[in-house]
Amino acid sequence: MLEVRNLSKRYPGRGGIENIRFSVDRGEIVGFLGPNGAGKTTTMRMITGYLSPTEGEVRVDGQLMTEHSSKTKTQIGYLPESPPLYPEMTVEDYLRFVADLREVPVREQKHRIADVLERTGITGRERQLIRRLSKGYKQRLGLAQAILHRPDLLILDEPTTGLDPKQITEIRELIRELGEKHTVLLSTHILPEVEMICKRVLIIDRGRLVEDDRPERLARRLEQGSTLSLEVKGKPEAVQEKLLSISGVKRVDVTDSPSKERVKLLVTVQNETDLRERIFYTLAEEKMPILEMQRRDLSLEDVFLKLTTSEGGSQADA
Numbered sequence: 001m002l003e004v005r006n007l008s009k010r011y012p013g014r015g016g017i018e019n020i021r022f023s024v025d026r027g028e029i030v031g032f033l034g035p036n037g038a039g040k041t042t043t044m045r046m047i048t049g050y051l052s053p054t055e056g057e058v059r060v061d062g063q064l065m066t067e068h069s070s071k072t073k074t075q076i077g078y079l080p081e082s083p084p085l086y087p088e089m090t091v092e093d094y095l096r097f098v099a100d101l102r103e104v105p106v107r108e109q110k111h112r113i114a115d116v117l118e119r120t121g122i123t124g125r126e127r128q129l130i131r132r133l134s135k136g137y138k139q140r141l142g143l144a145q146a147i148l149h150r151p152d153l154l155i156l157d158e159p160t161t162g163l164d165p166k167q168i169t170e171i172r173e174l175i176r177e178l179g180e181k182h183t184v185l186l187s188t189h190i191l192p193e194v195e196m197i198c199k200r201v202l203i204i205d206r207g208r209l210v211e212d213d214r215p216e217r218l219a220r221r222l223e224q225g226s227t228l229s230l231e232v233k234g235k236p237e238a239v240q241e242k243l244l245s246i247s248g249v250k251r252v253d254v255t256d257s258p259s260k261e262r263v264k265l266l267v268t269v270q271n272e273t274d275l276r277e278r279i280f281y282t283l284a285e286e287k288m289p290i291l292e293m294q295r296r297d298l299s300l301e302d303v304f305l306k307l308t309t310s311e312g313g314s315q316a317d318a
């Protein structure tokens, strides 16, 4: 359905994306995950044809985006980070305007609009001015405009940003439903969102694709041993270095440093060895008191951290 091959976009200065490649099959809901500035929006804008790549190509159903952009665009529904809504229009007028823009035949427009209003849960608000809609309803309308021309592929850029918890739950449910009929690529930096909605996750970091797998498999594959979370009083680098010197410690990631003298870390231990006592005595000798120590299973959040924070993470020499 969607093929992204060696896609690069270089902006003047730094930033952009480098050599991104992946494909999405029909019917998949794929999460596109990455920290702020990783390159999600840049990639999505190239997939939707709004931005041209410096190198590489995008194919939708085998058709090259750059050569068949108008045909290919009709197969894509795009919800940008800020939906392109006109506040002074009513919901119905706006959807008619979008229907004209997307060349939906006039005789079909009434039926199509009623259909998308129902699917996105906006029925009854046709005459309301867009500026009077709540953020959640604006987002629903954003989704309605994205599916009005019945695209096969939906590209959603951070669709739950700025919503309250109830609206977030409703929009996620809606996306899941839309995923039954459409192929979905969903960008987010919210991990639970991916775990809840997506069967597959792509992780992008500093413009490069660093992972492509099922969320639960990623966690399992990267686990390779048990993990301890620690809070220690001491200088972050010194604590990290000391922990890495303990035989059996495979990796140490700083997850937070609330002050110059306190640090929270994630310690990955080789195999299933229980290193808690050794860690306790080693740090005690160094006058680095442990404020908290807990054994934990690796969550997708830990995986994400490991894959996307090299500043905080250090590995013991093998």
Ligand SMILES: Nc1ncnc2c1ncn2[C@@H]1O[C@H](COP(=O)(O)OP(=O)(O)OP(=O)(O)O)[C@@H](O)[C@H]1O
Pocket (backbone or CB within 6 Å): 011, 012, 014, 015, 016, 017, 034, 035, 036, 037, 038, 039, 040, 041, 042, 043, 189
């Ligand atoms: N028009 C532009 N000109 C120059 N640099 C840009 C431009 N657009 C994006 N960038 C840079 O490219 C990188 C990727 O940006 P992008 O907006 O794609 O990231 P993102 O993953 O969508 O981030 P966010 O979650 O914050 O929206 C960033 O370093 C950004 O500063």
